[in-house]
Amino acid sequence: GPVRLPGRARARAVIAADPSDAVPHAHLPYLEAVFTFGAGAGPALSLTAPARRVFRPRPVDPEAPARILVSSGSEAEPKMAAYSHNAMAGGRATYLRALHDGDGPMRNLVLAPLASSFGSCGTSVTVAALGGTLLLQETFDAAGALRMIVEHRPTHVFGVPTMLRRIADQPPLDQEDFSGLRALVSSGAALPDATADVCRARFGDRVITVYGSSDGVNCHTAATGLTPEAGTGLPDPAVARIRITDGNGDPVPAGQPGEICARGPMTPLSYVADPALDARYRTPTGWVRTGDRGFIDGHGRLHVLGRIKQIVVRGGYNISPAEVERELGAHGAVAEVACVAVPDPDLGERLCACIRETPGSPSPDLAELTGFLESQRGLERRKLPELLLRVSEMPLGPTGKICRTTLAGLAARETQAIR
Known part of the structure; x- marks a missing residue:
């Protein structure tokens, strides 16, 4: 309530x-x-x-709580993390400043809710710490966002992949001019290659993807570029140090997957009024366990593999929905995709691919999509989705991210009806 x-x-x-x-x-x-x-x-x-x-104004302790960031709650009960003034004006401002490659102040159109971790780059950082201009919509509207880009000429647009794709799919406006736009900044979920390509074609070459969360982790591709080998970029110790650990919390060698952990100037003070969360997600030495899987390659670049909780277990075999989504998103008829688990009495879980089709493209069936994954993307047969759900629009949570809880419930009902 x-x-x-x-x-x-x-x-x-x-x-x-x-x-x-x-x-x-x-x-x-x-x-x-x-x-x-x-x-x-x-x-x-x-x-x-x-x-x-x-x-x-009164004197303020820079290490005192400045604001509370609330997680999206797309998987479970939202977490609340308390951040100090230093963490907001220091760590988060350092990250935002690194996205700006031009002279003059930033002029940011922030489409994510300001109460979210991604949206916290708005009032606390863009305005208060960096002295920039903040552009907002009361609620997200793709056509309205496109008009704002044309009329108000932001230097940066911040949105989750679904928002950016819907803006890029809008019909052209009269006298479109994106010359003042320095970058589209995507975060909140993995940026599909197809969405990045559509955004580049519409708005220009500079698309930045940011890996971050309300738990105090951050890494982005502003310096490395958006390429498969760059992953999600090089961690910046001035924002947050990142390491990968095994199930015992010990660091693992380069290239080996494990849990992504972070600690640094951007680290929150604690979870609010919840010592159980602190005990679960924070180590005695101050590292925060993000609940995300990833690895750091030999060049020090971070690669994010997805949420640990989102692993689908089919007959004892683990399937990463993020991997399947990444490959399926390369199909020309798929505008958006999310893969979720559907309960199964025999195998425990089966993987359901939920897609929004690209307007004007022939509608693919499950056989075509799995054939594409296996023959053209090299996905192992045991990782292929066994169920397909088409949606006219992806259900979104309060932060604009795809709400997997809603989607999983819808997939379970719809696929059960056709079995």
Whole structure:
């Protein structure tokens, strides 16, 4: 419900976009004030009303909590991570500054919600730390985002792959001019090669992919370029050191997969009011376990293989949905793809490929897609999806990422009906 996260955070103040969203104090014992925009109503105080007293800034401990970032919750209950002023204005600002290769301040169109980890590059960093300009939409709209790019000329556009693909698929506008756009920045999920190609063709060559999360890890391709051998780029110790560990938490050699762990200036202080999460995801020496699989190659570049939790176990054999998605996304008729597990009484789980088809392309069946994966992409037969679900649009969560929980439920219902 609406009080769940503020209650867990022991929030003393809540800002609601609309007065009707104001949370009654009775449900939040620590709450002291509710703020909103517009005229205000009931217990809500208006942020746009004249100030009742002169604002006087107070000295702030740079290591004190500055804000809470909430994970997407696309797999489970959202996690809340507390970040210090130094982590936001230091580590996160250093990462954002590295994406900017020109003179003058950044002018960022941030399509991801500002409350998300990816969206935190907005107010706290673009405006407060770097003195740039922040462009926003109230809710994501692909046609409106394209108009904003043309009319307001941002230097950078920040969005998850689904958002960027939907913008790139929009019909051309009159007198389109993208000369001021320095980069499209993709994060929140793996960027499919097909989406990167479509974005390059529409907006220019510079597409940057960022690997990051609310757990305090970051790596991007601004310096290395977006190529298969570059992976997700070179980790920057000024933002976060990255290492790969085995099941016992010990570092593994270059090239060997394991869990991605991070520690550095961007590391959060702790998980909010949840010592069990701290014990599970943070080591005594301050390393954060991200729950992601990956490896670091001989050149020090990070390669992300997907979520550990998202492994599909079919008859005792582990299948990585991220690997299948990456290869299936190269098919010309597939605009978007997500692979999820469907329960099976015999094998435990089967892999279902959920696709949104490319407009105007012939509709592929399962046999065509699996044949493509095996003969043209070299995927092992035991990794091939056994079920296919077509959707007109991928279900999205609050942060704009594909909601796999919703998709898995839909896939289970639809595929059960046709068995």
